[in-house]
Amino acid sequence: MPRPYVVGGTVVSNLLNRYSLSLMLMCSVYYFRYKKLSNHRGVIGVISETELVNLLGSRVMQIATPEIYPPGSIVWHAGDLTPNEIQTCQRLPFVSEIFHLEWAEKQDGSENRFKAVAKELRQDYDAFLAFLESADHQLVTILDRSWVEVIVPQAFDYQSPARQSPYLIRAMLNLGESGSSITQVLDPMGGYGQTLFECVLRGIDGATLEISPKASHRSADNIRKLLGRLQIPFEEHCEENRYLFWTETSPRRCYQIVNGDTRRADQYFQGQQFDSLITDFPYGVQAGARTEKMQPTQFDQLLDSALPNWKNLLKPGGRVVIAYNLYTLARETVLKLIEKHRFRQQFAQVDLSERISDKIHRDIVVFEKAE
């Protein structure tokens, strides 16, 4: 029997168009609440998400986790689980509760059916409601199963120890939307290219700038592999410090991987402007066995030098979204720099910070090119 996708939040209305009635026959799922929220201000830790996908693989039917999305959603839905899987899930440190949700199938149209699911979830779980509300303010791209299958970490040869969760990247891109849809994205500290993966999956142009030649090279390997896996034909050009991937699709998409210093970012992308810059700022902690030598630069100085460059590369009204570590860079410093370089902060009232480990307290700031 075909299994339905049950999704959280925003997506209730999207679903109505997205899935045909024939997919909506089942009326029970499991969903997890992991990590209690206080006042809906929580954010999901990235490792736990990866863990869950790794554990359940294709059994994860839908993940309603615009994880940094204010005010936070923390529901994972899974299809029928075996008793063993339930036990295993109960042992996962981040799963606080597992619910079995059942609802009556109605005969009078899909809309009612999804309303019924939403109602059930709301009764159990008030953050779900908050999530629904948040969708009124910001477009959220749904996470779907095919995406999860393509993006799982095992699919790639090279994983940076500092590699970010694909969910975080997706959520950052969601936050980078400022009215009109994003079609060109730059990650000015791109690591192994996680941002590019998301651009490929969204069918938009993407670019990364990364100081480490090794990471840039591996990023190119990863993107080559992803395009291959998705059977997207492409041609590749390699210049001195730049890999260029042009898809042979209509319209053609371009993925650039540039090896260089973000403090001179505008020199590498002359004549180009992007809708959004999203980046995962160095966290200032040893990541795995990473051996690449980095210039010892104070993070505030690094950001101070980078911001004017980033601004030049943004279209008017475009947004920058940065994830950074509060233990190595103070929020006040970031906010001062944003002001100094005349950006306008967005979502200022929302706490997007999350303690990831004893060394990383991740925060996210969003700001717009105001002039």
Ligand SMILES: C[S@@+](CC[C@H](N)C(=O)[O-])C[C@H]1O[C@@H](n2cnc3c(N)ncnc32)[C@H](O)[C@@H]1O
């Ligand atoms: C937290 S990692 C980004 C990880 C990336 N999101 C990923 O998934 O692979 C930060 C990256 O910034 C890069 N970086 C540090 N200083 C830089 C600079 N001045 N210019 C460009 N990249 C820089 C580091 O080499 C590192 O790969």
